[in-house]
Each structure stands twice: as structure tokens, then as C-alpha cells.
Amino acid sequence: MRILSTVAALLASTSLASAGEIWVTNEKDDTVSVISTETLEVIKTYETGERPRGILFSKDFSRVYICASDSNAVQVMDPNTGKILNDLPSGDDPEQFVLHPNDRHLYIANEDDAITTVVDTESRKVIAQIDVGVEPEGMAVSPDGKIAITTSETTNMAHWIDTETQKLFANTLVDSRPRHAEFVKEGTEMWVSSEIGGTITVFDASNQAEKAKISFEVQGVHPDRVQPVGFEFAAGDTHAFVALGPSNHVAVVNADTYEVEDYILVGRRVWHMDFNEDRSLLFTTNGVSGDVTVIDVASRKAIKTIKVGRFPWGAAYRPSPT
Amino acid sequence: MxxxxxxxxxxxxxxxxxxxxxxxxxxxxxxxxxxxxxxxxxxxxxxxxxxxxxxxxxxxxxxxxxxxxxxxxxxxxxxxxxxxxxxxxxxxxxxxxxxxxxxxxxxxxxxxxxxxxxxxxxxxxxxxxxxxxxxxxxxxxSDAMRTDALVQVLVKKRWSDLVMITGTHAVDLSYAEAMRRSLNKFGLKLGAEKEWVFDADMRRNAAQEVPLFTQDFGDYDALIIADEVHDFGRYVLYNTWEARPVIGSEGLSAVNWSxxxxxxxxxxxxxxxxxxxxxxxxxxxxxxxxxxxxxxxxxxxxxxxxxxxxxxxxxxxxxxxxxxxxxxxxxxxxxxxxxxPIAIAHPRALVAQAPLEGFLHQFNELDSLGLDRPESKCEAFK
Missing domain, CATH: 3.40.50.2300 (Response regulator)
Structure with missing residues (x-):
């Protein structure tokens, strides 16, 4: 009863914020589920290419880009109709990608080929391919657009790409199986999660030096199973919310002290996440349980579970179309 | 720059x-x-x-x-x-x-x-x-890691009444020995054991021979096959007198990769x-x-x-x-x-991964598989 009233209260409060949608790729259903951030229900499901994983929107939210890994393409979809507009050449097995701040260049990790492919979304041409380590996955780009990052899972590195020359200018070791990378605090820091190492490494972006290492400890879960994967930052970059994979928890990390403040129980094998517009709600994809957990950011509590397709993987927000 | x-x-x-x-x-x-x-x-x-x-x-x-x-x-x-x-x-x-x-x-x-x-x-x-x-x-x-992994599944499924057919090659015998050790370690008992003695070609007559060969096992929960050269085991599946799962070298197997x-x-x-x-x-x-x-x-x-x-x-x-x-x-x-970790698999799918949940260890759950520190007689690393 109490939970229900909390949900109702939250729903009332969120309806004041602008309405929006969370798009979730379902890796083993070849679909995306569209969740309303107001009603917290799936409002649409669209078909995609095979094994959709990474997902993101163009700056004006008029296009959604989807890594269809087993179709070896990045698909461009009209989010208002669900129609595939075209495929972009992506290299083999695209898993994750980022959109350069210029809104044109996609940096794509080609997991099977140890390559990062740069695609111009306007000309639909590959403009560069960069050799990186084995099984590239995590992708990030600095807010000023000067640096792109690829992390490689078996090589265990963050590769720093100069986006002007499209060449590597640094390679920094991290713990085993890096999965996700993000620039934070106006691009001054770059964070990388290591799934098997169980850590997040924080780099000073100006000199690529390691600045901090964050470890996790979930009560009752063997440290081997506490595996940081996707993470996103709360408003103002004050806190990081870190998906801890098969430990079924999301950690809340103070981004200034690098200390873990909280662990939130979510669905099974939590993987990636995104926020609603005002970052009051966080939506996590839970691969094994096939659902999305909604976390109330202020109270740091899971408030709802939403059933989606099989093996939900990526999540991306867009405002509702007007 | x-x-x-x-x-x-x-x-x-x-x-x-x-x-x-x-x-x-x-x-x-x-x-x-x-x-x-x-x-x-x-x-x-x-x-x-x-x-x-x-x-x-x-x-x-x-x-x-x-x-x-x-x-x-x-x-x-x-x-x-x-x-x-x-x-x-x-x-x-x-x-x-x-x-x-x-x-x-x-x-x-x-x-x-x-x-x-x-x-x-x-x-x-x-x-x-x-x-x-x-x-x-x-x-x-080690063989012990693989048999420990399989026995964890037996414990979890409460398949406690077990019988075994063993081949005659050295690798079969050492696998059988490892299996007995694992059953003992996790407190399960092996009922009857039989040696595979056929020298006929089982591709033609398994359907006639295997039911008879397994009939005197009586009832049991699972049949263990120790056939590490993969000679006869494959012909036992679906040919047993009792309709029971086959595990070990064939059927549900413990492997370090698949x-x-x-x-x-x-x-x-x-x-x-x-x-x-x-x-x-x-x-x-x-x-x-x-x-x-x-x-x-x-x-x-x-x-x-x-x-x-x-x-x-x-x-x-x-x-x-x-x-x-x-x-x-x-x-x-x-x-x-x-x-x-050891995979418990059949040729078409992964069934479980050992160590299974609930098999705890004071230092590392992975050490519930194979020779743990107190069990090993190895002196060279000291």
C-alpha cells in the first residue's frame, strides 16, 4: 500500500516535468520497447535488425540510431513512426557507439574486429577506421569533441583517439574487461568501468593519468559477482549510478569523494541505464529478468519494474514528440 | 598537441x-x-x-x-x-x-x-x-573439478541414487575414481557399478543390448558414464531399461569449455x-x-x-x-x-555453471571444485 502511494505521488510529481520516453533495445527479441516516463508503461514496441544493443538519438531527437550487431549495421529509425530510414555502414558487429558533439560523426566499436569505425551520418560513409584492442566496447566522446575513447575488453585498455587526426594518442591500462566509458565534469575526468576487475578507474583527461579507483562491495554477494558495467551521472555530475551486473544492484557513487554511498536492489544482471528529462527517475535494463527497474533518484529507491523484451541492453531518453 | x-x-x-x-x-x-x-x-x-x-x-x-x-x-x-x-x-x-x-x-x-x-x-x-x-x-x-561440478548438480537436483558404467581404458578408470571421490565428498552414494565389456558394434545393436545391460540396475535417479575416450557412452542414452538421465562423459557433462x-x-x-x-x-x-x-x-x-x-x-x-x-x-x-567455473552442459545448451549457488567456501567458492588446500598433498609450492 505504501509503495503504491509512493508511486502515485511520484507519478503526480513527474507529470509536472516534461513528458518523455525511454527507448530500450531488447538484444534477444530484435525489438525496441518504448516506455513512457509519465505512465511508466511500455507504450510501443518496434522491430529492429538482429541483436540490437547500443542506442542513441540525434541532437534534435528526430532520428534514433541503433547498433544491430548481428545485422552488421547501424540502423537509423524515425522515432515517430518506427520506420527504418536507412542503414549506416558500421563495420562488423557494432556493439556500442557515441555521437560526436557535431551531431554528424558516429564512433562505433566493432567488437569482432578490434576496430573503431567513424561514420558520417550525412554522407553515410565510413570516414576512418582505427585499430584498437581486442573486443572494443565502451565508447565516449569529450564534450568539446576533441577526444573519443574506445575501451577494449580483452586488451584491458582505454584507447584515446584524437578526433582531428582520427589517430590514437594514448592507451591506458585498466582492470579486466572494461565495459563502459564516460567523460564527466565538463570533460575534465574520464571514467571507465571494469566488469571482471570489479572497479571504476577515474582518469584525469588532461594528462590521461589515473586519478582514482573505485571498488564495490555488496553485502551477501561474492566480490567476483560484483561487476560494474554501465553507469550514468545525476544532474550536475554529483553522483554516478553504476550498474553492477549479476550482483543485481546499482551503486550510487559520490563523484567528488569517489565513495560508494548506496546500493539499490534492481532486476537481474543490470546492464545499462538512462534518466528521464529532469533526472528524477533512472531506468535500468535488467538483462536476465527481462525488465526495466525505475529508480527514484531522490530517495534512491526502486519504485517500479516494467516488463520489456528478452535481454534488454541499451537505454536512451527522448522528450515526447509534441 | x-x-x-x-x-x-x-x-x-x-x-x-x-x-x-x-x-x-x-x-x-x-x-x-x-x-x-x-x-x-x-x-x-x-x-x-x-x-x-x-x-x-x-x-x-x-x-x-x-x-x-x-x-x-x-x-x-x-x-x-x-x-x-x-x-x-x-x-x-x-x-x-x-x-x-x-x-x-x-x-x-x-x-x-x-x-x-x-x-x-x-x-x-x-x-x-x-x-x-x-x-x-x-x-x-582436473578430473576432480569436473566431477565435483557434476555432483553439485546431483546434490541440487536431489538425484541421490546413482549407478555407474565404466569403460576399461586408463582415462575411464581415473574419471571413475574422481567421480567416486566427488560423490563421497558431497555425501552421495554410488549403488551398483558395471564395467562396459561389450566388444560388439553398438551402432547396430545398442537398442537390443543396452536395455538388458541396464535392467539389473533396478531403479535409480541417474546413470553415470565413465567413458572418457567416448567409445560406448553415446549409445547408452535413450536405450536404458529405466527412463533416467545419463550424465558424466556423455549426456549431461561437466566441461571447462563448450x-x-x-x-x-x-x-x-x-x-x-x-x-x-x-x-x-x-x-x-x-x-x-x-x-x-x-x-x-x-x-x-x-x-x-x-x-x-x-x-x-x-x-x-x-x-x-x-x-x-x-x-x-x-x-x-x-x-x-x-x-x-565449470560448465554443466549437453551438446545443445548450457544447463548450469558450477560452482552452483549454495556451495559455499570460506575463501573462494571456486575452491569447492577440485582439490582444495587441505586435500592436496602437493608440497612443491610450499
Missing amino acids: LTASALALSSAALADTALTIGYLQIEQERPPTLSNLDPLPKDNGLAGAQTALDDNLTTGKFLGQSYEMITEVVSLGDDPAAAARGLLEKTPFLVLDADAAALLDVADMPEAQDALIFNTAAGDLSLRSESCRVNLLHTAA PVIEQWGAAQLHSRFEEAHGRSMTAQDYAAWAAVRTMGEAMTRTNASDLPTLRDYILSEKFELAGFKGRPLTYRDWNGQLRQ
Whole structure:
């Protein structure tokens, strides 16, 4: 009863914020589920290419880009109709990608080929391919657009790409199986999660030096199973919310002290996440349980579970179309 | 501007480091089997080492580190010692595909006393216990790890009334011995045991013979097959008198690697391997992959290629190998065995992964599989 009233209260409060949608790729259903951030229900499901994983929107939210890994393409979809507009050449097995701040260049990790492919979304041409380590996955780009990052899972590195020359200018070791990378605090820091190492490494972006290492400890879960994967930052970059994979928890990390403040129980094998517009709600994809957990950011509590397709993987927000 | 400073930094910090790995395959006598369905790949094991070498090379190029592998195959009847000596002149790091006896012959050579040898093929318990060697690490799972894994499933499913059919080859007998040990360890009892004595061709008459052969087992929960040469076991499935599951060497098996493992990024290793070698990756390929990747991981982290540094690092708490099994892989410092989850699988799907939930351990759940510190009689690592 109490939970229900909390949900109702939250729903009332969120309806004041602008309405929006969370798009979730379902890796083993070849679909995306569209969740309303107001009603917290799936409002649409669209078909995609095979094994959709990474997902993101163009700056004006008029296009959604989807890594269809087993179709070896990045698909461009009209989010208002669900129609595939075209495929972009992506290299083999695209898993994750980022959109350069210029809104044109996609940096794509080609997991099977140890390559990062740069695609111009306007000309639909590959403009560069960069050799990186084995099984590239995590992708990030600095807010000023000067640096792109690829992390490689078996090589265990963050590769720093100069986006002007499209060449590597640094390679920094991290713990085993890096999965996700993000620039934070106006691009001054770059964070990388290591799934098997169980850590997040924080780099000073100006000199690529390691600045901090964050470890996790979930009560009752063997440290081997506490595996940081996707993470996103709360408003103002004050806190990081870190998906801890098969430990079924999301950690809340103070981004200034690098200390873990909280662990939130979510669905099974939590993987990636995104926020609603005002970052009051966080939506996590839970691969094994096939659902999305909604976390109330202020109270740091899971408030709802939403059933989606099989093996939900990526999540991306867009405002509702007007 | 970014380019110049960072490049200078990386080349100053990382001098060129090179590692040579010797791969030695000593061919073993393979007893003939009834079925011709599963020819053993000629490069079984070696292909896994090659994929790991490629992985190491890709990583190495960002660090100014290089690797090379020299391969020697000793045919039946040829002298393994000469080949081993030849490799050991070039490098102290050996990956060895051989049976237990040949493995110990190499490990005990005077030239091998300052070497580090990885056993990628022999599951014998004695190699992890009284016959352990300080220069010998094991990436192959021990028979005990595999039988412990399977027995955890039996315990979980409450299949406690068990019978076993054992082949007559040495590997069958040692598997059966490991199975008895595991059943005892987890408190299960073996009812009847029978030896497989048929010399008829079972492809034609299994349907007539196996029901009769299994009739006097009476009722039981599961039938264990100890047939590590994969001779007769496949003909027992679906032919038993009682409708009961078949486990062990056939049916539901415990393996350190299988093409049906898809989780934990394993699909990527499979596709990389299949593209390079045109076949799926066997358990022995995986053991060889893990050996070569172990050396690569140690060199990446220490930026050294000398034996004492790498060996110390590999056996230290700092070492961890991401092995596509969902947990970091490490080495037991009491007998040199690689700790690893074991897949419980049939040829079409993964059923479970051991250690199963609920099998706890005071230090590491992975040590519920195989010879734990108090059980091993290994003295060489002390």
C-alpha cells in the first residue's frame, strides 16, 4: 500500500516535468520497447535488425540510431513512426557507439574486429577506421569533441583517439574487461568501468593519468559477482549510478569523494541505464529478468519494474514528440 | 598537441619487451572408438594457443611488447625429450599438450628446472597432489573439478541414487575414481557399478543390448558414464531399461569449455576462434588459450618477460584473467591449478555453471571444485 502511494505521488510529481520516453533495445527479441516516463508503461514496441544493443538519438531527437550487431549495421529509425530510414555502414558487429558533439560523426566499436569505425551520418560513409584492442566496447566522446575513447575488453585498455587526426594518442591500462566509458565534469575526468576487475578507474583527461579507483562491495554477494558495467551521472555530475551486473544492484557513487554511498536492489544482471528529462527517475535494463527497474533518484529507491523484451541492453531518453 | 606529449610518454615508460612461448604437443595413443562421428581436430589445443597469441599481439602493440610462439609436434614413437630440450634452449615458457607421464618426464628434465610449464591436457588428480611440480601449472581442469561440478548438480537436483558404467581404458578408470571421490565428498552414494565389456558394434545393436545391460540396475535417479575416450557412452542414452538421465562423459557433462557457452562475452571468443580456425573451440583449445593469455596478462601488467617476475605475478593475488566465464580466473598457490567455473552442459545448451549457488567456501567458492588446500598433498609450492 505504501509503495503504491509512493508511486502515485511520484507519478503526480513527474507529470509536472516534461513528458518523455525511454527507448530500450531488447538484444534477444530484435525489438525496441518504448516506455513512457509519465505512465511508466511500455507504450510501443518496434522491430529492429538482429541483436540490437547500443542506442542513441540525434541532437534534435528526430532520428534514433541503433547498433544491430548481428545485422552488421547501424540502423537509423524515425522515432515517430518506427520506420527504418536507412542503414549506416558500421563495420562488423557494432556493439556500442557515441555521437560526436557535431551531431554528424558516429564512433562505433566493432567488437569482432578490434576496430573503431567513424561514420558520417550525412554522407553515410565510413570516414576512418582505427585499430584498437581486442573486443572494443565502451565508447565516449569529450564534450568539446576533441577526444573519443574506445575501451577494449580483452586488451584491458582505454584507447584515446584524437578526433582531428582520427589517430590514437594514448592507451591506458585498466582492470579486466572494461565495459563502459564516460567523460564527466565538463570533460575534465574520464571514467571507465571494469566488469571482471570489479572497479571504476577515474582518469584525469588532461594528462590521461589515473586519478582514482573505485571498488564495490555488496553485502551477501561474492566480490567476483560484483561487476560494474554501465553507469550514468545525476544532474550536475554529483553522483554516478553504476550498474553492477549479476550482483543485481546499482551503486550510487559520490563523484567528488569517489565513495560508494548506496546500493539499490534492481532486476537481474543490470546492464545499462538512462534518466528521464529532469533526472528524477533512472531506468535500468535488467538483462536476465527481462525488465526495466525505475529508480527514484531522490530517495534512491526502486519504485517500479516494467516488463520489456528478452535481454534488454541499451537505454536512451527522448522528450515526447509534441 | 595531444599526440606529441602522449606518444613521448608512452615510449619512455615502456621499453620493448618480448616473450617467446614454446608449444609442445606430444602425441598420445588414441584407442579406437565405435563411432567415427567426432574426429579430433589435428590442431586441437594449438588453435586455442594461436588465438591467445593473436590477442596478446594486439594488446602488445599498444605497449611496445611482442610475442612469438614456436611449435613442436612429437609423433608417436619419436623422442619427446629432444623436442623439449630444443624448445627449452629458446625459452623457459612452455605450453604442453601431453599425458601425465610424458608431462612429468618433461617437467623433470634438468633443462626444465628453471622453466614454467602449462599443462593444457591432463586432468589427472595426482598432478595436482602428490605428483605436483613447482614448474608446472595447470590450465586444464582436473578430473576432480569436473566431477565435483557434476555432483553439485546431483546434490541440487536431489538425484541421490546413482549407478555407474565404466569403460576399461586408463582415462575411464581415473574419471571413475574422481567421480567416486566427488560423490563421497558431497555425501552421495554410488549403488551398483558395471564395467562396459561389450566388444560388439553398438551402432547396430545398442537398442537390443543396452536395455538388458541396464535392467539389473533396478531403479535409480541417474546413470553415470565413465567413458572418457567416448567409445560406448553415446549409445547408452535413450536405450536404458529405466527412463533416467545419463550424465558424466556423455549426456549431461561437466566441461571447462563448450561451444554452447554464450554468456559472459563467450560468444565473442567463439566467433573470433571460428573465424580463424574454421571449427568450434574445444575444451583443450580453451586450456591452451588460457595458458598463453596468462603469460600475456602477466607481461601486460608487469612489463617484464623474465620468468621469476612473471611466475610471481601469476601466482600472486594481483593476477586475474578475464576468461569469458563470468568470474576472474586465478591460480591456486598450493598446486598451480587455474581456478575456473565449470560448465554443466549437453551438446545443445548450457544447463548450469558450477560452482552452483549454495556451495559455499570460506575463501573462494571456486575452491569447492577440485582439490582444495587441505586435500592436496602437493608440497612443491610450499
